[in-house]
Amino acid sequence: EAGVAQSPRYKIIEKRQSVAFWCNPISGHATLYWYQQILGQGPKLLIQFQNNGVVDDSQLPKDRFSAERLKGVDSTLKIQPAKLEDSAVYLCASSLQQGPYEQYFGPGTRLTVT
Amino acid sequence: DAKTTQPPSMDCAEGRAANLPCNHSTISGNEYVYWYRQIHSQGPQYIIHGLKNNETNEMASLIITEDRKSSTLILPHATLRDTAVYYCIVRAQNAGNMLTFGGGTRLMVKP
Numbered sequence: 259e260a261g262v263a264q265s266p267r268y269k270i271i272e273k274r275q276s277v278a279f280w281c282n283p284i285s286g287h288a289t290l291y292w293y294q295q296i297l298g299q300g301p302k303l304l305i306q307f308q309n310n311g312v313v314d315d316s317q318l319p320k321d322r323f324s325a326e327r328l329k330g331v332d333s334t335l336k337i338q339p340a341k342l343e344d345s346a347v348y349l350c351a352s353s354l355q356q357g358p359y360e361q362y363f364g365p366g367t368r369l370t371v372t
Numbered sequence: 373d374a375k376t377t378q379p380p381s382m383d384c385a386e387g388r389a390a391n392l393p394c395n396h397s398t399i400s401g402n403e404y405v406y407w408y409r410q411i412h413s414q415g416p417q418y419i420i421h422g423l424k425n426n427e428t429n430e431m432a433s434l435i436i437t438e439d440r441k442s443s444t445l446i447l448p449h450a451t452l453r454d455t456a457v458y459y460c461i462v463r464a465q466n467a468g469n470m471l472t473f474g475g476g477t478r479l480m481v482k483p
Contacts, residue, residue: 262415300459300475363416
């Protein structure tokens with residue numbers, strides 16, 4: 259089966275610009291996650307969707323980050339305006355449902371803010 | 373979720389068994405132990421998980437101590453492609469599906 263797809267793979271922007279990342283989960287997976295991974299650290303969950311509803315966005319910096327999953331399939335994560343500390347890899351993952359199901363991760367988008 | 377403690381790095385000779393330890397002394401009764409790994413420039417990959425009993429699959433074996441305060445992930449015949457960061461995660465089954473990643477162990481498999 260096809261894995262989790264993400265685009266773009268790399269993005270370089272200047273601070274205060276905006277950027278958007280796209281994720282297409284594995285077909286049939288109801289749960290979708292966005293993680294932020296800063297260099298040298300483990301991934302940190304930003305937001306979790308169940309179908310098109312938000313389950314947990316407690317660690318999402320809502321003043322500048324937003325995410326949506328309008329039709330319960332693809333998702334976009336947006337940063338506006340970007341700061342230098344947003345430089346990181348943004349990982350999308352999906353799982354069949356909430357609960358004890360393994361998460362499948364995409365390759366990530368590497369964002370560099372200059 | 374309970375916190376985990378892992379050594380920051382380990383080396384292993386190619387073809388030998390790699391034994392990666394994880395301490396989770398504050399684990400509670402309903403928390404599972406999960407292992408993921410992340411190869412350079414890729415997203416994390418699920419390896420195995422368990423509650424009380426030892427588990428084995430095509431990738432690895434998971435040994436959990438009787439008191440459940442620590443566990444060991446075993447890669448029976450490590451290859452160069454097993455070089456990666458290995459994350460041990462403890463997660464309750466009723467905590468949604470959130471994974472809280474720590475720093476992990478960077479395993480270097482050497483020829």
